[in-house]
Amino acid sequence: MTKLPFSYYQDQDVNALAIDLLGKYLFTAIDGQVTGGMIVETEAYNGIEDKASHAYGGRFTNRTQTMYETGGLSYVYLCYGIHHLFNVVTAPKGIPHAVLIRGLEPVEGLEIMLVRRGMPLLKRNLTAGPGALAKALGIDRNLNSKDLLGEEIWIEDRGVHIPDQQLIACPRVGVAYAEEDALLPWRYYIKGNKFVSKPNS
DNA sequence: GTGCGGATGAACT
DNA sequence: GTTCATCCGCACT
Numbered sequence: 001m002t003k004l005p006f007s008y009y010q011d012q013d014v015n016a017l018a019i020d021l022l023g024k025y026l027f028t029a030i031d032g033q034v035t036g037g038m039i040v041e042t043e044a045y046n047g048i049e050d051k052a053s054h055a056y057g058g059r060f061t062n063r064t065q066t067m068y069e070t071g072g073l074s075y076v077y078l079c080y081g082i083h084h085l086f087n088v089v090t091a092p093k094g095i096p097h098a099v100l101i102r103g104l105e106p107v108e109g110l111e112i113m114l115v116r117r118g119m120p121l122l123k124r125n126l127t128a129g130p131g132a133l134a135k136a137l138g139i140d141r142n143l144n145s146k147d148l149l150g151e152e153i154w155i156e157d158r159g160v161h162i163p164d165q166q167l168i169a170c171p172r173v174g175v176a177y178a179e180e181d182a183l184l185p186w187r188y189y190i191k192g193n194k195f196v197s198k199p200n201s
Numbered sequence: 202g203t204g205c206g207g208a209t210g211a212a213c214t
Numbered sequence: 215g216t217t218c219a220t221c222c223g224c225a226c227t
Contacts, residue, residue, distance in 0.1 A: 043208070052208070054223095063223060081221035083209050100208060131209045174208050197209095203227080213217070 001025075001156045003149055009071030009090050014097035017090050018044035019167065019188050021099055023160035025107065026086075028153045030138040033112050037127060038160065041103030041189040041196045043172045045087070047096045052178035055096035066145045067096035074153055076134070076144040083131030084140045088148065088155070102173070102187070104133040105195045113137070129197040166191045173198065 004024065011017050019042075027036030045053040047067075054064045054077075066075045067089055075087040075098050087098040104127040106113060113136040117126055127133040134140070139153070146153050169185040176182050189196045 045208075054208085059224090061224070077208090078220095078222065080207055080209055080219080082219065085208060087208085102208085125210080129210070172208070177207080203225105205224090205226105207221105207223090209219105211217100211219095214215085 001158060004155050004157055006072050006149060009088070009148070010092050011071070012091045012095060012097070014044045014046050014090050014099060015186060017088075017097075018042040018099045018186065019169075021088065021101070021155070022167070022188060022190055023162045025156040025158050026101060026104060026137070026153075027108060027156065028137045028139060028143070029151060033109060033138075035109030035113050035116075035137050037104040037107040037133075037195075038158075039101055039103070039155075040105050040193040041101070041128075041187070043100040043102060043188070044186040045098045045100065046186070047091070050178070050184075051181040052172060052175040052184075053096070053098070064096065067098050069093055069145065071097070072148050074143055074146045074148060076139055076141055078141060079131065084134040085130045086134050086137075086139050086143075100130060101133065102130045103128050103189060103193070103196045104136075105193060106136070124194045126195075128195045132197075162190055 048058045055067045070093040071090040073089040087100045091097040127136045172187045
């Protein structure tokens with residue numbers, strides 16, 4: 001188990017990173033309880049040029065300042081007043097790129113994740129979808145702006161490689177407000193994986 | 202200070 | 215397919 005190094009997150013091509021993060025492993029350790037799994041679905045948010053991004057047009061606020069930090073930090077925010085969404089901040093400091101993690105195949109701490117989700121049995125929706133996986137991993141705004149090389153939340157390379165034939169690119173979910181940028185094929189997922197949030201689209 | 206609406210999910214019909 | 219929970223970020227006054 002090797003944590004992805006600081007340099008990994010400095011890449012300025014946020015789409016390349018969104019693709020490369022498929023097959024990597026995201027974990028949290030909260031109150032000594034380790035939970036996590038393999039990333040199977042991501043979306044790229046391309047800084048100030050992307051109308052779907054919180055940082056579009058260079059918008060800099062208390063919330064978005066994390067996105068401008070150096071790659072290798074977490075960006076967690078509350079969506080719809082209910083769901084926490086987890087992103088990986090990428091690119092060097094000053095460039096607000098981020099990758100939203102939308103789907104996770106559960107691997108570690110299954111029982112703990114089931115309790116957090118209030119579910120009796122493993123079903124696909126335990127960790128399919130950004131709000132669902134954040135809840136399963138115990139991610140909330142306390143984990144915003146954390147170092148992904150730290151001890152609370154981190155990402156590992158376990159040597160999994162996703163072949164091109166299993167990689168699907170399509171438009172992002174829930175960004176209709178982004179006008180023409182809503183059509184960009186910047187959502188990526190592993191074809192056929194059970195823990196992709198919406199298999200067809 | 203006020204008002205609008207969102208990078209969703211689950212429970213409905 | 216439709217509804218709605220639930221709260222803060224953000225723009226504007």
